[in-house]
Amino acid sequence: xxxxxxxxxxxxxxxxxxxxxxxxxxxxxxxxxxxxxxxxxxxxxxxxxxxxxxxxxxxxxxxxxxxxxxxxxxxxxxxxxxxxxxxxxxxxxxxxxxxxxxxxxxxxxxxxxxxxxxxxxxxxxxxxxxxxxxxxxxxxxxxxxxxxxxxxxxxxxxxxxxxxxxxxxxxxxxxxxxxxxxxxxxxxxxxxxxxxxxxxxxxxxxxxxxxxxxxxxxxxxxxxxxxxxxxxxxxxxxxxxxxxxxxxxxxxxxxxxxxxxxxxxxxxxxxxxxxxxxxxxxxxxxxxxx
Numbered sequence: 001x002x003x004x005x006x007x008x009x010x011x012x013x014x015x016x017x018x019x020x021x022x023x024x025x026x027x028x029x030x031x032x033x034x035x036x037x038x039x040x041x042x043x044x045x046x047x048x049x050x051x052x053x054x055x056x057x058x059x060x061x062x063x064x065x066x067x068x069x070x071x072x073x074x075x076x077x078x079x080x081x082x083x084x085x086x087x088x089x090x091x092x093x094x095x096x097x098x099x100x101x102x103x104x105x106x107x108x109x110x111x112x113x114x115x116x117x118x119x120x121x122x123x124x125x126x127x128x129x130x131x132x133x134x135x136x137x138x139x140x141x142x143x144x145x146x147x148x149x150x151x152x153x154x155x156x157x158x159x160x161x162x163x164x165x166x167x168x169x170x171x172x173x174x175x176x177x178x179x180x181x182x183x184x185x186x187x188x189x190x191x192x193x194x195x196x197x198x199x200x201x202x203x204x205x206x207x208x209x210x211x212x213x214x215x216x217x218x219x220x221x222x223x224x225x226x227x228x229x230x231x232x233x234x235x236x237x238x239x240x241x242x243x244x245x246x247x248x249x250x251x252x253x254x255x256x257x258x259x260x261x262x263x264x265x266x267x268x269x270x271x272x273x274x275x276x277x278x279x280x281x282x283x284x285x286x287x288x289x290x
Contacts, residue, residue: 050148051080051148055193057168057196058082060081061198063135063262064198064269068270071274082150083149084155084173086152088139100130101131103126105125105127108127111266138266154176155204157208170190193279198272214239217251218254219251228263228264230253230256232267234250236271246272
C-alpha cells in the first residue's frame, strides 16, 4: 500500500555548521510543522468523509473484530472498525493473569498458518504462541486487507431505520470520561448496511438494543473451555442489520466464558464476516462487489 509519492526513500546527508562550530549530519529532508499537521488532519478527514457511509461498521478491534474486518475487506467489502482505546488488538496481546503467551485449540491454528504466526504444538489439540506476535500479525493482515480504523472513538448509539440497524452514533472517547455539565458535546453518526458488535464483554450495541426492548441479553455463564464451540455456533444476526461476534455473542446468548484461549474469537470473527456478506448480497446495491 503506497502512502506517499515514491516508495523509494533517498536519504540525503549534508554537513551543516552549527552555532557552536560543531559539525552535525543532516539526515532528514525538510518538512514544516504546518505541513505535518495538515497531512494528519487531511488523512483523518478522508476517513470520515469516505467511511461515513460504508458497507460494514465493526465495533471493537479485538481478535474477533480484526478477523471479521480482514475477511470482509478480502472480499472487497468496505469496512470501518471503531475502537474506544488508542491501541487495537483488545485482549489478544496477552493470555491470562498478565502472562503474554496465548493459546488456540485445533482447528484455529490454521488461521495462524494463514497469518504466518509461528507457534508451538503443545498437543494434538492445543497450540501456543506469544501474544504480541499473534496480535501484531492479525493487525497487519487486517490493515493490508484494507480495513480502516477510528481509534479513541466511543460507541454512543445505533442508527435505526425501517426497523433495521443502519449505522452507529459515535463520540470522542475522552468526552465520556468527563462530567456531562463540562462536556456537553453532541455525537455524530456514520451509516452502514451492517453493524457487527465485536465489543467484547461490554456488547455495547446489543445492550443498547436490549435497553429499548428490541433484543434479549443474558450475560455470560461461568467458565468452561467447551463453550468455544457455542461462541462460533451463536455468532450471527441478533436484530436486522446487527451481528454479534466474539465475546459479545457469549454475553448476548448466555454462553460459558472460555478463558484465555482465542480460537473461538478468530473463528467467530470469520463467521461474522460470512454472515455479513450473505446479508449484503440480498441488498440491491451496485457499489457492493461481492
